[in-house]
Structures are given as C-alpha cells and as structure tokens.
Amino acid sequence: MQQKFCISYEKELNASQYEAVVHTKGPLLVIAGAGSGKTRTLTYRVARLVEEGTPPASILLLTFTRKASQEMLNRATNLLDKRCEGVSGGTFHSFANYILRRYSRYIGFDSGFNILDRDDSEALIGIVRKEMLNTSKHSSFPRKQTLANIFGKAANKVLSISDVIQNDYIHFEDDIEMIEMIHKEYARRKILHSYLDYDDLLIRFKTLMEDNADLKDRISSAYEHIMVDEYQDTNKIQSEIVCLLTGTNKNIMVVGDDSQSIYAFRGADFKNIMEFPKLFPGTRIIALEENYRSDQPILDLTNVIIERASEKYSKILFTKRKGGAKPLLVKTSTENGQSMFIVEKINKLVQNNVPLSEIAVLFRAGYYSFDLEIELARNGIPFKKVGGFKFVESAHIKDILAHMKVIVNPKDRLSWQRILLLIDKIGPKTAYNIFGAILKENSGYSGLLTAKIQNSVSDKLEELKKLFGKIDPDAMSVYDMGKEIAEYYLPVLRQRFDDYPKREKDIEHLILIMERYNSLVEFLSDMTLEPPNAAINNTLAENSGADNCLVLSTIHSAKGLEWHTVFIIWALDGRFPSMYSINNPEELEEELRLMYVAATRAKKNLYFTYPNRFYDRSSGMVLNRPSRFLELINSNILSKHSLTTYDYEY
Incomplete structure (x- = not known):
C-alpha cells in the first residue's frame, strides 16, 4: 500500500x-x-x-x-x-x-577542553613567538596574525608549513625553520593547556x-x-x-x-x-537547472561563460519566465569614465523606482572600487562596501594621505602624529614635541627642515626631511608628489605589514587616481567626503541604519546573494582574470568560476565595464582587451558598446 x-x-x-x-x-x-x-x-x-x-x-x-x-x-x-x-x-x-567532547578520553583530553577562537589562537601564537624569537635576528619576522594564517592554511589544505610558505608567503622563505619551530611549540602548548583551535x-x-x-x-x-x-x-x-x-x-x-x-x-x-x-x-x-532568479538573457550568457570550464558537470540553466534585457559589455576611455557611467546608470535606475539596495557593483578585489567610491560620494549616492576596506579606512592608504595632508595644512596635528609614529623609536611624546617645534618655525610643512630638535631625535628624521625637501606643491603635480611619498613609504610598509605585496597594489592604484587631479586640495577633499565614522560605512552590519544603500562588494562576499541590477567592473584582461592567474590553469579556472558567480547574482540587468588602455605598472604592460571570458561571446548574447568619450545621455 x-x-x-x-x-x-x-x-x-x-x-x-x-x-x-x-x-x-x-x-x-x-x-x-x-x-x-x-x-x-x-x-x-x-x-x-x-x-x-x-x-x-x-x-x-x-x-x-x-x-x-x-x-x-x-x-x-x-x-x-x-x-x-x-x-x-x-x-x-x-x-x-x-x-570530541563525548569521546574526549580517546584523544587524551578530558571533556572540559577549551576551544580557542581566532583571537585566542593569535594570542597564544604571539606568546610563543615572543619567547622563541631573537628580535635582533628576525626584525622582519611574520606577525602572529600571519603565523595563524599560515598554520590554518597548512591544516586545511593538509600541507606542510614549508609548502604553504613556498606557495603563498615566499618573502618569508628564510624564516621557514623558525616558523616550523613556533608551530611545533604552539601545538605542544595547546596539549599542555587542553586547548583545541578550530582546525584541531x-x-x-x-x-x-x-x-x-x-x-x-x-x-x-x-x-x-x-x-x-x-x-x-x-x-x-x-x-x-x-x-x-x-x-x-x-x-x-x-x-x-x-x-x-x-x-x-x-x-x-x-x-x-x-x-x-x-x-x-x-x-x-x-x-x-531551472533558475528562479535571473531572466533568460542573463542565463544564456552565464551558460556560455561556464561552458568554457575544462572540468565541470555540464548543466544548462533556464527559466520559464519570458523577456528580459540582454547583458551589456561597456568599454570606457578611462577608469573614471567607468565610474561616471555607473553613477549615471544608477541615477536612471533610481528614477525608474529601482531601490538602491537592489543594485550592486561587484569586483575581484577591494581596491578596484576606489575611484567609484569617490564618484559615488561626489554624487551623494549612499553605499556600503563588503569585502576589502573602504579607501580612507585602510591603514596604509591613511599613511600616504597623512603625508599629503600636512603639505596642505601644517597645523594638522593628527596627520603629523601619524607620520612621525611610523618612524622607528619615535613614540607619542616625542612626536608631540617635534610637532610643536615644526609649528614654531611658522614656515609650513618645511618647518620640519629647520625645526630645533635635539640631535638624537633629529637623526631619526633624516629620510622624512629628505622627502619634504623634494616636495614643492607649486611646481609638482599631485601625481608626482604621490610618487615621491610612496617611494619614501614603501620600506615602512614592508616593515609594518606582512601582506605588503597586496598593499603595494593598493598604493599603485591610489597614485593612478591622483593622475586626474590638478589640485592637491581637491584630491584630499574627495578622499574625505565619506569619513570612517559616517553613518554609511564599509560593512554590512546587521543594523547599519542605512538600508537603502547601493552595495559595493567583492565577488567572494556576494556569493549566495542577488540583486535587480549588477555591475561587474574592471572586466579587463589582466585584471579579471588577474595577470597572476593567466599562466596557472587551476587559478584561471577558478577565475572563470568567479566571473560566473558574479554574473549569476543579477536578476534583471547585468553590466560589465572596463577602461580601455590601462597601464599596469607591475607588469609594464598596457591592458586593452576585455576579459577573455567575455571577449569572444557572440553579440546575440552579449551586447558590446564603446564609450571612448563619456556620454551622459547614453
């Protein structure tokens, strides 16, 4: 029955x-x-x-x-x-x-073992690091947060510490032996104190x-x-x-x-x-295969994108709904043209009663949206950013901007404090005294060069003095000043941050943005239109108080979400996929899947944008092709438009 x-x-x-x-x-x-x-x-x-x-x-x-x-x-x-x-x-x-609690005796623990959260793990690693490290021999040794990342990656990928460092942290290759010793001692301490971390x-x-x-x-x-x-x-x-x-x-x-x-x-x-x-x-x-999110033209495109994957389970997404707009690939003359196009489109969508919260701009890496953030702030469009940092909230970006701020306003005590504390063996009290001495000279930021500072402290300021000796805001462009400051700052960056290769990319991008400014005051004003404590910030907090906001998000953070309209920016070959993945088949496949995930977030409208003729400093190449994932797709599936000069009426 x-x-x-x-x-x-x-x-x-x-x-x-x-x-x-x-x-x-x-x-x-x-x-x-x-x-x-x-x-x-x-x-x-x-x-x-x-x-x-x-x-x-x-x-x-x-x-x-x-x-x-x-x-x-x-x-x-x-x-x-x-x-x-x-x-x-x-x-x-x-x-x-x-x-494990039920059968703890089998692993040599009692059921009352403690679980270390991420902060606890880092704290214990920090204690072991401090006890084992000879700081005079290991001045550039990875910090506790980075060690926790290395140990976690080794556990999750079932790799040795050496393999993880060779693959992802090659700049710490000389420290492998000491890192392995710290890892072994960290494991011993966990057993000693009945701790298990998440990976354990x-x-x-x-x-x-x-x-x-x-x-x-x-x-x-x-x-x-x-x-x-x-x-x-x-x-x-x-x-x-x-x-x-x-x-x-x-x-x-x-x-x-x-x-x-x-x-x-x-x-x-x-x-x-x-x-x-x-x-x-x-x-x-x-x-x-039946999709309940997107219109068929969007699915037609995503089916073509993922069909290129060399290893996959074949599937064809479809919907029973009729109609829908064809996705659009837009080439602009500059990065700022890309930002202006998106701002104009967003304004038209809002005029057509699409809520801002139903619009998202997606990107591979957090710094890809920096120029767009400036344009959004300029046009009064509220946004919240997910994944990566909002431009002015990244420590290394704030460091660069601080050097520029004292040029415009030498009375800016906070910026002077930030600059001076970057210098080895200068603490808050000494920094305050130096600031007072600079003010007494009454000659702007160049007061640093003539300020009466005791010799033992003055010697530490030599490199900073050389920098400000080169700066002439009347004769130099914003871009040239930025390059000089970055050159001075990069050794500091490498000393302070274990992930400095990534942060160097952020700074390169910041300097590119400087190229379109003729006025340092205007540049700094734009950088501070949305301060860190503004009501609309860079996180998707549960109760942010700003529900109707445009969403800016890394693609990784957008997985599982959906919006009426999605813009995917920097769809430029060498940026998406990244230059680093192009010669690695596995990484290139993952980038293809990343493009697929981004495109499948859209319900009604899908736009890809990229600036034409972008000079990539790290490779020395001019990037001028759309993403290889999109370039050869038939115009019946993906419309293609070129806006070599931005047209507001488009």
Missing part, C-alpha cells in the same frame, strides 16, 4: 527537485545551479525522510554556517511539524566538537575515527542519512570526514555547484565535488 504524505511533494517541487527529494537509498550528488532552489530541495528532503518514518536524530545535516542549518530545519518544521526540530544539524566544526576540531575528529574502528562504526551507525550543503566548499579534511561518517548503507547526499567553487584560498578543494562519484561508486547525479 502506497504511503500517504501530508506534503504534496510532486506538486510543490519541479521534476529535478522532486527526484532528489525522493531518492533515499545510496549515494546522491545534486549539482544545484545558481538560483535553482538548493535550500528548498534540502528542506523538503528533510521533511520527506521524517514523513517516511526515519528517526529525526538519525538524520545528519552538515552546513557551513549555523544560520543555514537553523534556517533549513525551521523551514522543514513549518512544512511538516516539530519532529523536524530533532534532526541533527550543524556545522562541521560544531558536530566535531560534540563528538576537524583534524582530531578525523583522527579519532581513523584510529578507532569500533568507535567509527558506532558513530556512523547512529546516522541513517547524511546530507552536506555547499559541498564544493569543503576542504580535504571535511571530505575525508564525510567518507568516514558514511556507514555501510551509503545514504549520503551532497549538494553543491562545481561552477561556484571559488574559495581555494580558504582551503576549499574543487576536486572534492568532481571526485565524489569515484569515492562513492554507484552515485546518482541529479542536476537542478
């Missing part, structure tokens, strides 16, 4: 979703295209299993955030009843914590099951069905945990989209989703 269900699953789901929901025996891989109802599918499957009589506690739902798990179980409860609240749900880390939770959990066959069987047999969300974002250890958890019945369902695997820098391993059928022979693969 056929079982009767409270929920009309076949009516409420499309054919592919229904197929995934009713598949309850054996391994299942669901390739969920962007906007295809992945969460809905997981939610209905939980309800279906409970309706079929599966004990809720024997269903394990693993997600990447507690919020995602709670949302799915709440939806399932609303669909069915309170039985769904009994489903075992949580993140990989929270589940590992639960198991996964590593210890995996080891627990590998080393104790009887315990592994006991844990895996407790779960009749296992479901994993966002499987493309799992790292090597998480994938191995999934294999260990899956019992003899092999009732494992993973949901993800290989085309949206963009977190390799965090340790996510693209191969996990591609090799899942090999790990679980007999895997059934179901693709969710």
Whole structure:
C-alpha cells in the first residue's frame, strides 16, 4: 500500500527537485545551479525522510554556517511539524566538537577542553613567538596574525608549513625553520593547556575515527542519512570526514555547484565535488537547472561563460519566465569614465523606482572600487562596501594621505602624529614635541627642515626631511608628489605589514587616481567626503541604519546573494582574470568560476565595464582587451558598446 504524505511533494517541487527529494537509498550528488532552489530541495528532503518514518536524530545535516542549518530545519518544521526540530544539524566544526567532547578520553583530553577562537589562537601564537624569537635576528619576522594564517592554511589544505610558505608567503622563505619551530611549540602548548583551535576540531575528529574502528562504526551507525550543503566548499579534511561518517548503507547526499567553487584560498578543494562519484561508486547525479532568479538573457550568457570550464558537470540553466534585457559589455576611455557611467546608470535606475539596495557593483578585489567610491560620494549616492576596506579606512592608504595632508595644512596635528609614529623609536611624546617645534618655525610643512630638535631625535628624521625637501606643491603635480611619498613609504610598509605585496597594489592604484587631479586640495577633499565614522560605512552590519544603500562588494562576499541590477567592473584582461592567474590553469579556472558567480547574482540587468588602455605598472604592460571570458561571446548574447568619450545621455 502506497504511503500517504501530508506534503504534496510532486506538486510543490519541479521534476529535478522532486527526484532528489525522493531518492533515499545510496549515494546522491545534486549539482544545484545558481538560483535553482538548493535550500528548498534540502528542506523538503528533510521533511520527506521524517514523513517516511526515519528517526529525526538519525538524520545528519552538515552546513557551513549555523544560520543555514537553523534556517533549513525551521523551514522543514513549518512544512511538516516539530519532529523536524530533532534532526541533527550543524556545522562541521560544531558536530566535531560534540563528538570530541563525548569521546574526549580517546584523544587524551578530558571533556572540559577549551576551544580557542581566532583571537585566542593569535594570542597564544604571539606568546610563543615572543619567547622563541631573537628580535635582533628576525626584525622582519611574520606577525602572529600571519603565523595563524599560515598554520590554518597548512591544516586545511593538509600541507606542510614549508609548502604553504613556498606557495603563498615566499618573502618569508628564510624564516621557514623558525616558523616550523613556533608551530611545533604552539601545538605542544595547546596539549599542555587542553586547548583545541578550530582546525584541531576537524583534524582530531578525523583522527579519532581513523584510529578507532569500533568507535567509527558506532558513530556512523547512529546516522541513517547524511546530507552536506555547499559541498564544493569543503576542504580535504571535511571530505575525508564525510567518507568516514558514511556507514555501510551509503545514504549520503551532497549538494553543491562545481561552477561556484571559488574559495581555494580558504582551503576549499574543487576536486572534492568532481571526485565524489569515484569515492562513492554507484552515485546518482541529479542536476537542478531551472533558475528562479535571473531572466533568460542573463542565463544564456552565464551558460556560455561556464561552458568554457575544462572540468565541470555540464548543466544548462533556464527559466520559464519570458523577456528580459540582454547583458551589456561597456568599454570606457578611462577608469573614471567607468565610474561616471555607473553613477549615471544608477541615477536612471533610481528614477525608474529601482531601490538602491537592489543594485550592486561587484569586483575581484577591494581596491578596484576606489575611484567609484569617490564618484559615488561626489554624487551623494549612499553605499556600503563588503569585502576589502573602504579607501580612507585602510591603514596604509591613511599613511600616504597623512603625508599629503600636512603639505596642505601644517597645523594638522593628527596627520603629523601619524607620520612621525611610523618612524622607528619615535613614540607619542616625542612626536608631540617635534610637532610643536615644526609649528614654531611658522614656515609650513618645511618647518620640519629647520625645526630645533635635539640631535638624537633629529637623526631619526633624516629620510622624512629628505622627502619634504623634494616636495614643492607649486611646481609638482599631485601625481608626482604621490610618487615621491610612496617611494619614501614603501620600506615602512614592508616593515609594518606582512601582506605588503597586496598593499603595494593598493598604493599603485591610489597614485593612478591622483593622475586626474590638478589640485592637491581637491584630491584630499574627495578622499574625505565619506569619513570612517559616517553613518554609511564599509560593512554590512546587521543594523547599519542605512538600508537603502547601493552595495559595493567583492565577488567572494556576494556569493549566495542577488540583486535587480549588477555591475561587474574592471572586466579587463589582466585584471579579471588577474595577470597572476593567466599562466596557472587551476587559478584561471577558478577565475572563470568567479566571473560566473558574479554574473549569476543579477536578476534583471547585468553590466560589465572596463577602461580601455590601462597601464599596469607591475607588469609594464598596457591592458586593452576585455576579459577573455567575455571577449569572444557572440553579440546575440552579449551586447558590446564603446564609450571612448563619456556620454551622459547614453
């Protein structure tokens, strides 16, 4: 006799979703295209299993955030009843914590071990670093935050410390031996004090099951069905945990989209989703291709973009909705032309009753939006920025600007203080005394050159004096002053920041922006139109008080979100994809997926923009082609326009 269900699953789901929901025996891989109802599918499957009589506690739902798990179980409860609240749900880390506390004696701990959060981990690493380091021999040694990043990457990617440094921190190659010693001592201290950090939770959990066959069987047999969300974002250890958890019945369902695997820098391993059928022979693969987010012209484009991936699960996204605007690729003469085009388009959208909060500008890296931020502020368009830093809030950018501010206003005590504290062995009190001496000279910023300062302090100021001796605001352009200041500042930058290669790129970009200013006062005014404490800042705080804001976001931060209109800026070959990825096939593939993720955020309108003939200082090349991911796409799918001189009426 056929079982009767409270929920009309076949009516409420499309054919592919229904197929995934009713598949309850054996391994299942669901390739969920962007906007295809992945969460809905997981939610209905939980309800279906409970309706079929599966004990809720024997269903394990693993997600990447507690919020995602709670949302799915709440939806399932609303669909069915309170039985769904009994489903075992949580993140990989929270589940590992639960198991390790229950069986702590197996790992030589008692159940009262403490978990170190990121700040705690850095604090302990800092203590070990300070005790072990001979500062006179290691003046440029990585700071505790960077060491934590190195240790975390080694754990998540199952690499040695040496491999991580060779791959990602080559400028610390000479310090590998000492870094390895600190890592070993950090591990010893954690055991000594009964600490586990976030990475330890996964590593210890995996080891627990590998080393104790009887315990592994006991844990895996407790779960009749296992479901994993966002499987493309799992790292090597998480994938191995999934294999260990899956019992003899092999009732494992993973949901993800290989085309949206963009977190390799965090340790996510693209191969996990591609090799899942090999790990679980007999895997059934179901693709969710009906899209509920975007108009068909946008989907036509995204299908073409991702079809170029060399390794993928093929899928064609479609929607039953009719109509929609064709995506547009716009070439502008300059970066500022790109910004002005976007501002004009945003104003027209707002006039047509599209809320600012339904518009997003996406980019590969935080500094790509700096010029646009200036134009938005100039035009009174409120925005919030996600991922990266707002221009004037980055420490290294503020350092450069401080040097320029004292040229305009030598009475600017805060800027002088900032400049002077960058100099080795000058503290706040000495900086204040120097500032007073400069003011007494009554000769502007050049007062530094003649100020009466005791010799022991004056010697430390030699390089700064040389810099201000070169500066002549009456004879030099804003751009030339910026170059001189940057040349002085770069050695300071390298000493103060472990990630200085990235920050150098920010400074290069700042100097490019200076090129279009004839007045230092105007430049600095534009830089301070949106100060750090303004009501609208650079984070998506829960209660920012500024709901109707344009969103500026890195693509990584935009994953999972959607907007009426999306602009993807700097779609310039050498920038997107980046110059660094072009000769690395794996990185180039990830950049292709990054473009796909960005494009699939748009519901109604999608624009790509890039400035023509951009000089890239790091490579010495002039970049003048649109992204290789877009350049050869047929005009029937992607319209292309050139605005070599900006036309406000376009």
